[in-house]
Amino acid sequence: MQTDDLIKLMTQDARVRHRFNPVFAVAVIGGLLMSVLLLIGTIGLRPDLAQAIQTPRVAFKIGLMFILAATCTRIALCIGKPGVSLKPALAILAVPVLLLVSGIVLELRSVASGEWAARLIGQNPGFCLLFLPLLSLAPLALMFAALKQAAPGSPSMAGAAAGFASGAIAGSVYALHCPDDSPLFVATWYFIGITLVAFGGWLLGGRMLRW
Amino acid sequence: MGSHQAVPQNLELRIVWCDGAVDTGFEGRMNQSAREVEWGNWLRLAVDGDAVAYDRFLRAVTPYLRSMARKRCNMLGVSAGEAEDVVQEVLLAVHLKRATWDTSRPIGPWLSTIVRNKMIDSFRKRGRHISVPIDDVMETLQAEDRRSGLEPVDLEKMLAGLRDPQREIVRSISVSGDGIRETAERLKMSEGAVRVVLHRALKGLAMLYRSE
Structure with a gap:
């Protein structure tokens, strides 16, 4: 095929129907909604959510997860767009990290050391490890569908970023159910759950996000 | 070990869009060249459905891609006939991924990153069994619209x-x-x-x- 012929074909397909930013936004919002519906339809919100959210630990847990989800989602968006620097998006990641570190320090100061282990293990860490990845499936699938239209420099890294983002979204949703409120619990089990999803995203990204 | 690595990571595809302004594609630059502004305007019209502007854009970019692809072919010992295939592959990538360009931003960083990534990809595939002497790749490209001698x-x-x-x-x-x-x-x-x-x-x- 002559390059000239190819150009003729492309000019007849000039218009872009769906820009990447709105496509990605729809994917994220859709994934979040599906994840919330899955939570409500299965294990449900915690019954005392309205009061619990006024306690510092629960407010911290839910707030932290939402901030983490927002920052990771922004990274996943930027990683799909050629020529957009990731530095500003990565720099904001310091906010949730510092928040978590301060949460841990405050918790260790306010709780006697004999109780640390019990706080860390909580009531049902296994359930958290099972349910968080489950809640991340819809956001992950939709984010991948959006990223297939993007042009990431490294498909694996884009997959990992989508994994972190959907894991963090799942974490914010699971936090509406989770009865374990200690920052020690969040730092351990949520973190492991989110990392598992990110690892899955990394594996899948290398295969599915090539372009 | 490693002597047959296809296209080394450090092969830097320097993209020279215009008179001496070098864009490495990694970061945006403060100054946009006049050409970049013009290309950006064309592609902005194109994504809204202007086929004429898109034709201008593609025909303006193609000679640069061709010149880059030929340089790399020489350098990597890939047959020159493949250059035009590389050009077409890169053009298709630009076309299929143009929805990721944020039209409020300058076009330079977007275009050079996508071209660089696709070109490396394309040559890596072609150069799988070639050992590569890396010469200085910093020369300035010249936009010469020579017709391809070999049929793609x-x-x-x-x-x-x-x-x-x-x-x-x-x-x-x-x-x-x-x-x-x-x-x-x-x-x-x-x-x-x-x-x-x-x-x-x-x-x-x-x-x-x-x-x-």
């Missing part, structure tokens, strides 16, 4: 990889030079349907290049 991948061979009606529509637009409307009338399809099929056909062509 045969049209019929490419078309054979597509299904109907994609094949029919590609043939109609590229070879016969018909527009969307004429093609739609002749094939008794709606214009919208022809557009959808054409878009899929271009995706299909990109897949064919990738799997080659």
Whole structure:
């Protein structure tokens, strides 16, 4: 095929129907909604959510997860767009990290050391490890569908970023159910759950996000 | 070990869009060249559906891509006939990924990153069994629109990889030079349907290049 012929074909397909930013936004919002519906339809919100959210630990847990989800989602968006620097998006990641570190320090100061282990293990860490990845499936699938239209420099890294983002979204949703409120619990089990999803995203990204 | 590495990571594809302004593609620059502004304006119109502006954009970019691809072919010992295939593969990537360009930003960083990534990819695939002496690749490119001396991948061979009606529509637009409307009338399809099929056909062509 002559390059000239190819150009003729492309000019007849000039218009872009769906820009990447709105496509990605729809994917994220859709994934979040599906994840919330899955939570409500299965294990449900915690019954005392309205009061619990006024306690510092629960407010911290839910707030932290939402901030983490927002920052990771922004990274996943930027990683799909050629020529957009990731530095500003990565720099904001310091906010949730510092928040978590301060949460841990405050918790260790306010709780006697004999109780640390019990706080860390909580009531049902296994359930958290099972349910968080489950809640991340819809956001992950939709984010991948959006990223297939993007042009990431490294498909694996884009997959990992989508994994972190959907894991963090799942974490914010699971936090509406989770009865374990200690920052020690969040730092351990949520973190492991989110990392598992990110690892899955990394594996899948290398295969599915090539372009 | 490693002596047969295809295209080393450090092969830097420097993209020179215009008179001496070098864009490494990694970061945006403070100053946009006049050419960049012009290309950006054309592509901005194009994504809103202006076929004439898109034609200008593609025809302006192609000589640069060709010149880059030929340089790399020489350097990597890839047959010069493959340069035009690389050009087409890169053009298709630019086309299929143009929705990721944020039209409020300058076009330079976007275009050079996508071109660089696709070109490295394309040469890595082609240069799998070539050991590569890396010379200085910093020379300034010159935009010379020389016609390709060697025929790129045969049209019929490419078309054979597509299904109907994609094949029919590609043939109609590229070879016969018909527009969307004429093609739609002749094939008794709606214009919208022809557009959808054409878009899929271009995706299909990109897949064919990738799997080659």
